[in-house]
Amino acid sequence: MENDPELNPRAKGSPLGPTQMKNYYVYFLLSLRDNNFYIGCTNIEPEKRLAEYHNKGIVKSTKPRIPFLLAYYEAYKDKNLAYKKEFYLKNPKGYKEKIEIISLIKNIEKDNLPIVIKKY
16 A cells, blocks of 8 residues: 555655645535525535536435535645544534535625635
């Protein structure tokens, strides 16, 4: 694993290069079918994740609600921070912040989405 360029971004020959690390994303998708939100976390670019997984019906939890629009995402360098943020937003402690983000999204024209926040 240590020398495998696909599994170790610091390995020689990695598509990420020796100093370029992956980003992790916490994202909000807006269902155009029911106008509700889905919150997720991934290490894949959110636009790619949306096109190749969510809107193709591959993700079980979003399949009945497609199509989706990428509404908001935050980028992190640290995987643990990203997953902690997703967990926080999906739990009662993060309810207020989740509602603030949803309000922000709803006050912007759909053509101007997504809202991008970088937190490193």
